[in-house]
Amino acid sequence: MSAFKIRRVKKEIRTLGLAAKSTGSEDEYLIVGVVFRGNLWLDGVMRAMAPEADITDGSVEMITTSRHHPQIRAILIHGGLLYDGITIDACSLSKEAMRPVIALNFKEEIGADDTAHTRVYALDTEGEETHSCSIGIESRVADEILQVASMDSALPEALRVAGLLLSSFTEHANIRFKNNSTA
Numbered sequence: 683m684s685a686f687k688i689r690r691v692k693k694e695i696r697t698l699g700l701a702a703k704s705t706g707s708e709d710e711y712l713i714v715g716v717v718f719r720g721n722l723w724l725d726g727v728m729r730a731m732a733p734e735a736d737i738t739d740g741s742v743e744m745i746t747t748s749r750h751h752p753q754i755r756a757i758l759i760h761g762g763l764l765y766d767g768i769t770i771d772a773c774s775l776s777k778e779a780m781r782p783v784i785a786l787n788f789k790e791e792i793g794a795d796d797t798a799h800t801r802v803y804a805l806d807t808e809g810e811e812t813h814s815c816s817i818g819i820e821s822r823v824a825d826e827i828l829q830v831a832s833m834d835s836a837l838p839e840a841l842r843v844a845g846l847l848l849s850s851f852t853e854h855a856n857i858r859f860k861n862n863s864t865a
Contacts, residue, residue, distance in 0.1 A: 686782045686818040688755060691826040694719040698745065698781075699758045699840030701848040702737050703765035711768060713737050714848045717750045718840035721833040726750045727847065737764075738771045742778040756819070756827050757781050758838055761788040763845045772817055782818035784827065786841075 688695075697720075702713045710731055717726040728748050732740030745751055757779060759770060776783040816824035831838035837845075 685820075688782070688819060688823050688827075691823065691830055692720070693830055694722060695755050695827060695830055696725060696750070696753045697756050697758050697827065697831045697838060697840045698750070698754045699760075699763075699838060699842070699844040700741060700770075701760075701763035701841070701844040702732070702741075702768045702770075703848055704768075705731075709733050711735060711737055711740070711766070712848070713740055713744060714844050715741075715744060715748075716840045716844040716847065717754060718831065718838070718843065720830050721839045724843060725753075735767050736769050736771070738769075738774050738778075741770065741775060745779045745781070751779075754781055756824075757783045758786070758828075758831070758841050759783065760786045760837070760841050760845075763841060763848070765848075772815065776817040782816065782824075784819075784824045785815040785817070786813075786828075788813060788815070 697718055699716045699718065700713065702711055704710070705712050710733070713730045713732055715728040716724065717728075719725050726748075728744055728750070730740045730744035745754070745757070757775065759772060759775075764770060772783045772785045814821075814824070819827075828838055831840060833839055
């Protein structure tokens, strides 16, 4: 897989933030994706259901079938927004969705793979170091994207809003969707 080219990080760069959790019933996991233009405004919301705790395939399908896919420049994931033992393969997500991935705050280290142009580095956010990984882009470009995509908090707006939407579902809510859709 070759590195993705982002020549200039514009203030309205479209990023997709992913969050996921169990629906409460066995073998159903809800994936929420939020597309943001920089830190300025919400551009779209998408959702999907995954049949297993590894949500990589469900996320790829949700992203690639979305009408937002051509405009998304980077996918953002955060270890704190994947609940209930959910896992995601960031390298496969990048390769199959054909977009760079910026992974933040993962407890387990994402394997650095030179063929996938993976860079593991420490990101300094508000005086705290966060374990980060950029897949498909240089860490310098990933830092620029995170700065543009974040407002007052260290968390990019796409991830913050995805987490808020996901938290609006309680364990007792009946979360059943017949198919994937985007707004």
